[in-house]
Amino acid sequence: MKLLTGTALALVLSASSALAMGHGACAAGKTLTEDTLTIATGNPAYYPWVMNDAPERGEGFEAAVAYAIAEKMGFGADDVTWVRTSFDEAIQPGAKNFDFNMQQYSITPEREEMVDFSLPYYTSAMAVLTTQSVVDGGATAALDSLKGLKWGAVATTTALPILNDVIQPDSDPLLYNDNADVNAAIMAGQIDAALYDLPTALYLSAVVVEGGALLGQFPPEQSEQPDQFGLLMEDGNPLKECVDAAIMELTESGELAAIEAQWLADATGVPVIE
């Protein structure tokens, strides 16, 4: 009996080490630097995706997912190095300085023609950020009410097509470079509302925008093309299959959901816009 358990244990051990070897083998020779996984994020990286702009600590949703993926691919925490890129640097032609880039890139078919995306690691609801004074002014979480608002969005996000397709506002939305500029415009009263992914909107309304309020959310189940975040890689990067396998494994084992529950706030209190 003891021998049997011993053999079984040995078998399990060798199987798991073979598994680990298998992952290591998948990524072997495919990374930028041998035995090192180079991950890019934004500059700065925003809460709650990365805490305190320090991805190397593994705190924050994307930082935690990055280390989980690295582990599944056979890289220890010490084998991960971080670099920073803008969106434009990530899509420029020529050699990349990262193995994969992780900063809430929405997967779209148009983008997929130029770069490769991994399987999605997060599906985001979109949320309407506004201020208490706009809510007091009679704005409600109904499409008719939303149409009449003056809208803003960050120009480089997929919030804009969603805004134009789903809400179809009466006046043309104003567009800005980054979150900070949108918030400035909201606080200056130049726009009534802005469309963000839900975790970002929750953070901005609670911490950044004075008198900020969340009017409502568009849950992903309701959308034909939900906003899914993927890791961005150079077109034809051989590492894609290894990354996809790691994400698949994390999804199926429920680890990804656990990381999400740990770092992203529960948003069930935000009213749903039909």
Added chain:
Amino acid sequence: MGDTSLGSAAVGQSTAAPTRREVYEAGVRRRANRIALISTAAVLAAIVLLVPLAPGWDAVQKSFFNGRVFAATFPGLLEAFLLNVMIFAWSAPLIAITGLAIALCRDARAPALFPLKLFGVAYTDIFRGLPVVLVIYIIGFGVPGLGLPRPWNSPYIWGTLALVLVYSAYVAEVIRSGIDSIHQSQRSAAASLGLSDRDTMRFVVLPQAIRNVVPANMNLFIALQKDVALLSFIGPVEIFRQAGVYKSLYANFTPYVGAALIFLALTIPATRYADYLMNKQNRARS
């Protein structure tokens, strides 16, 4: 125009009696033209043939010169460009008027008007020294942030004001240089005719000064045409912003190339026209 009339005059002479010198100079000119043609063709051929041989050319072509993306985005860019033209159209006259006013402030000579002169100096020093983007941010977000009601907090109003402030400082300096270029003897002559200071400026100095600085101001307005795009920082979706939106949607830089072509279609003729004015002026002076 002057060149061709001179040329035809020379031809008229040469049919009568082509001197040896004329024959020699014509030969030198032909040779120079031939060499210019060959070297231009060689450079063009090198660019067209060699650049595509670079290992990354396919990727660059796909990102910057993508026909499919170009066709999909160009109409939208043209439409957005209308906003640039509109902003330019209402900014340019405001800038010209403000610039002239500031230049006159700086030129104020009466001792009682010294504060005005001081204001003119401070204004040009400050607004020529600040980056346009910063002025647009401060005025475009800052002033509306004071709590103005709509529509008075519109980014169009305050963005335009920012452009007017910065560009009128440059225009004022150009006009002032024009005013300074009018010799003191003109003012003395006007005074001896019994013109007041005011009339001297209005009828003697300014007409000559402004004519002198038209080409320099043309260059400023060409620069303004491009800087209108900076208003996109505070919200308006003009061509540069629209190109950025397309860039993000398609993960492709081709829309910027499209926007650049549209800009060039306007700025190149404007630049040529400014050069033509400048040449005309130089010939008139010489």
